[in-house]
Amino acid sequence: xxxxxxYVMSFSLGGLNLHESLIVANAYLLSHDWDQVRDVILKExxxxxxxxxxxxxxxxxxxxRIRQMSEEEMQLFCTGNDQDQRHLLWxxxxxxxxxIRDFYQQIVQGHWRAxxxxxxxxxxxxxxxxxxxxxxxxxxxxxxxxxxxxxxxFRIMREVSLISKDNHINNVVLSSAVHDLIIATxxxxxSLFTTLDSQGGSYGI
Numbered sequence: 001x002x003x004x005x006x007y008v009m010s011f012s013l014g015g016l017n018l019h020e021s022l023i024v025a026n027a028y029l030l031s032h033d034w035d036q037v038r039d040v041i042l043k044e045x046x047x048x049x050x051x052x053x054x055x056x057x058x059x060x061x062x063x064x065r066i067r068q069m070s071e072e073e074m075q076l077f078c079t080g081n082d083q084d085q086r087h088l089l090w091x092x093x094x095x096x097x098x099x100i101r102d103f104y105q106q107i108v109q110g111h112w113r114a115x116x117x118x119x120x121x122x123x124x125x126x127x128x129x130x131x132x133x134x135x136x137x138x139x140x141x142x143x144x145x146x147x148x149x150x151x152x153x154f155r156i157m158r159e160v161s162l163i164s165k166d167n168h169i170n171n172v173v174l175s176s177a178v179h180d181l182i183i184a185t186x187x188x189x190x191s192l193f194t195t196l197d198s199q200g201g202s203y204g205i
Contacts, residue, residue, distance in 0.1 A: 004134045007099040009141065012148055013061050016159040020047050021089055024062050025069070025078050034063060068095035073181055080177065083161075087178050087193070090160045094192050099138075100153055103127050105191050108162070108169060112194045118167045124150045162194065169194055 023046050027037045041047065041059055049055040069077060069092050077088045094101035107127050108119050128146060132139045141149070157163045161170055172193040174182070182189050 005098070006137050007131070007135055008097055009099060009137060009149065010061060011093070011097050011100065011152055012145070013058055013152075015152060015155040016086065016089060016093075017058070017062055018085060018089060018159070020058060021062050021066060022078065022085065023047070024059070024066050025074050028066065029074060029078060034067075037063070065089070065092045065096045068092040070181075070185060073185075076177055076181065080175075084175050084178050086160045087172075087174060088181075090156070090162070091182070091189060091192060093156065094189075099131070100156070101192065102131075103153060104157070104162070108157070109191055109194065112169050117169060119163060119169060120167060121150065121154075124153065171195070 023041065024037060027040055027046075028034065031037060031040075038059060042052065042055060045052075045055060047055045047058060049058070066074065069088065073088055073091070077085055080088070094104065103124065107123050111117075111119055111123070128138065128150075154163070154167070158165060162172060163169055172195050174193060174195055179190075
């Protein structure tokens, strides 16, 4: 059996972390130096955490997400409206965590195309069981951690308004700026949003 590329499963820290992500992105655009970004944020405790170890762990994870953005995406992320920021951060998260990307594309998009209105915990559990076959890193995760990761995935999707509080799948409208960046970078990533484009239709701008 050929094993697939291992999933990065280190997304248990809270949720979208939009505020902290904006701090990181703005700091990087000022210096274009990740070492300097780390030094400034940790020394000045810009995340306002009680423990330095917590701040460092969160910072490392957020940097790994923000580094998935192109320069143009990062510029829009720092200057765009709240909705654009959430959509761009979701893109970065899906690039960083292929497990989240696959769950959204295979399960949430699949439900939406099949006109199923909701995504459930059972959907996640079934997806998890399927991925355990080819991903030993998933197999090794405890049930308690699995439940935490499931909670984080659903929380992030709610924070981006991809699903509602009761897990109904939302129709997503991208701004022309975000839409054009996705088209210019990789049009297949439109499938990370339940938009008309992701169903093969035309996009109204």
